[in-house]
Amino acid sequence: MDPPGAAWRDLIVFRAAPRPRQELWLSIGAFLAVLIVWLIVAESGLVHPQILPSPRAVMAAWWRLFTEAEYISDIGISVARVWAAFLASAVIAIPLGILMSGYRAITALFEPIIDFVRYLPVPALVPLTLIWLGIGEGSKVTLLWIGTFFQLILLIADDARRVPKEFIETGRTLGASDTALMKDVLLRAMLPNMVDSLRITLGWCWTYLIVAEIVASSSGIGYELWTARRYGKSPEVFAGILTIGIIGLASDQAIRFLHRRWFRYLH
Amino acid sequence: MANSSFIRIAQVAKEFTAPDGSIIPVVEPLSIDVQEGEFVVFVGPSGCGKTTVMRMVGGLETTSAGDIYLNGKRVEGPNRDKGMVFQSYSSFPWLTVLGNIRFGLKYRDDISADEKERIARHYLDLVGLTPFADYTINRISGGMRQRVAIARTLAANPLVLLMDEPFGALDALSRERLQIQLMDLRRAERKTVIFVTHDVDEAVLLADRIIVFSARPARVLADIAVSATLPEKRSLDILDIPEFRKIRRDVLALIRNEETRMEAAE
Ligand SMILES: Nc1ncnc2c1ncn2[C@@H]1O[C@H](COP(=O)(O)OP(=O)(O)O)[C@@H](O)[C@H]1O
Numbered sequence A: 001m002d003p004p005g006a007a008w009r010d011l012i013v014f015r016a017a018p019r020p021r022q023e024l025w026l027s028i029g030a031f032l033a034v035l036i037v038w039l040i041v042a043e044s045g046l047v048h049p050q051i052l053p054s055p056r057a058v059m060a061a062w063w064r065l066f067t068e069a070e071y072i073s074d075i076g077i078s079v080a081r082v083w084a085a086f087l088a089s090a091v092i093a094i095p096l097g098i099l100m101s102g103y104r105a106i107t108a109l110f111e112p113i114i115d116f117v118r119y120l121p122v123p124a125l126v127p128l129t130l131i132w133l134g135i136g137e138g139s140k141v142t143l144l145w146i147g148t149f150f151q152l153i154l155l156i157a158d159d160a161r162r163v164p165k166e167f168i169e170t171g172r173t174l175g176a177s178d179t180a181l182m183k184d185v186l187l188r189a190m191l192p193n194m195v196d197s198l199r200i201t202l203g204w205c206w207t208y209l210i211v212a213e214i215v216a217s218s219s220g221i222g223y224e225l226w227t228a229r230r231y232g233k234s235p236e237v238f239a240g241i242l243t244i245g246i247i248g249l250a251s252d253q254a255i256r257f258l259h260r261r262w263f264r265y266l267h
Numbered sequence B: 001m002a003n004s005s006f007i008r009i010a011q012v013a014k015e016f017t018a019p020d021g022s023i024i025p026v027v028e029p030l031s032i033d034v035q036e037g038e039f040v041v042f043v044g045p046s047g048c049g050k051t052t053v054m055r056m057v058g059g060l061e062t063t064s065a066g067d068i069y070l071n072g073k074r075v076e077g078p079n080r081d082k083g084m085v086f087q088s089y090s091s092f093p094w095l096t097v098l099g100n101i102r103f104g105l106k107y108r109d110d111i112s113a114d115e116k117e118r119i120a121r122h123y124l125d126l127v128g129l130t131p132f133a134d135y136t137i138n139r140i141s142g143g144m145r146q147r148v149a150i151a152r153t154l155a156a157n158p159l160v161l162l163m164d165e166p167f168g169a170l171d172a173l174s175r176e177r178l179q180i181q182l183m184d185l186r187r188a189e190r191k192t193v194i195f196v197t198h199d200v201d202e203a204v205l206l207a208d209r210i211i212v213f214s215a216r217p218a219r220v221l222a223d224i225a226v227s228a229t230l231p232e233k234r235s236l237d238i239l240d241i242p243e244f245r246k247i248r249r250d251v252l253a254l255i256r257n258e259e260t261r262m263e264a265a266e
């Protein structure tokens, strides 16, 4: 039996055992601390409300956005754009990344192109997507797709390369064909890492979404954010930023949760 | 084919290219014949090329010269005829114990699904893992993992079982248990086995024949017919009988001599 307080002390011992309960409380505490400092600073009147609106003003702005500006449909459309681009990236990047990891010809063909596009700053491509696809949904989803696909494919290829050679050779000596090997062994072995790669890429999608919605859009969280800025409504700006943060945090935690459930054998 | 050996390694050589482009000869042209049902153990100084020879038999490595024949057919790549058990744990962590053994039968289209299930359970039982059928791999010990790997490979019904230091990472007690179990399995199955080890006791205990390799590049230094002196049915008690000790001493002397020679050359 641990002496009382040992669990808490483990949090500051180098490489101590995990303490999920205490860690959770600490995280919640940090979150609340930021909130409280914000509240104190904003309410004390030390900072101009235009620079730092109070939490109460932000809550009110949220309320206005949801009741008067149909914010829920803005959120809906932003989420839809992110997921459309993310799924389009994943559906192509997963098979192509796996093939890249296994066939040198495919790596040689695609890698220079991928590396080239990967280093282009995505905002620089906005004019191009506008010229090609106009200001409709196509240009925004394409921009997000470009921003994520070329990163994701390399992550996937790396995940596939990290599968132990013994697994592949075991599959072969048990009679698996190349396709069976990729489907039944490689994909299955890399799956946990792949879900992590997808989770990280989903986060990047949100970054590019805001770029796309600010530059060329008349709907979405990014659009509302930028409109609010134009009219100097900083509570609405804060509400927009926090909305993105909350959606990001929630989807990240959801995927982590699924990761723990699906890949119990790792935990 | 003129030669009727089950496995024929005919004038096989292997060289690797080092990163700096120089050629490293790892296996000198060597020939080994293995009869069907024979248990052949490869021993030799570490790094001499035992694994490389075995991997060439398994089709996992190409030969630089010469050919290998299994049951009259030239070895051209890995397939179900050549089952492999690796030293490192190669059981799939996303499957259960039974799931892993079933995987050994996944690509067999010569038998029905019912038959596959029966065979999987048969091998599960044979390696004594029936109580652990539904355990995931990360919950069982190293020794059990190797039993899973052996059962999985046997379930695929290969012509030859290739085992590369399969017990090398186990503690002494688990190793003894697995050695005994392997002897039993082997008597029941009459499989042809090629087994690599650096443990000379293990070699003499298990082998019908021991092949001692020279230091790199590998040549055959000695080919010792263990079954000519030791009984076929063996237990761990055999470690004390004089015939066993003599073979063990001879093999050790050969390997030590090679290692001295190797050190002198450096
Ligand atoms: N893919 C490879 N490329 C270059 N050298 C290799 C490769 N595989 C093995 N070798 C070298 O060949 C030699 C024999 O290796 P191996 O067959 O694994 O020896 P053993 O199993 O007898 O210990 C070693 O010196 C090793 O470094």
Ligand SMILES: [Mg+2]
Residues within 6 Å of the ligand: B050, B051, B052, B164
């Ligand atoms: Mg070896």
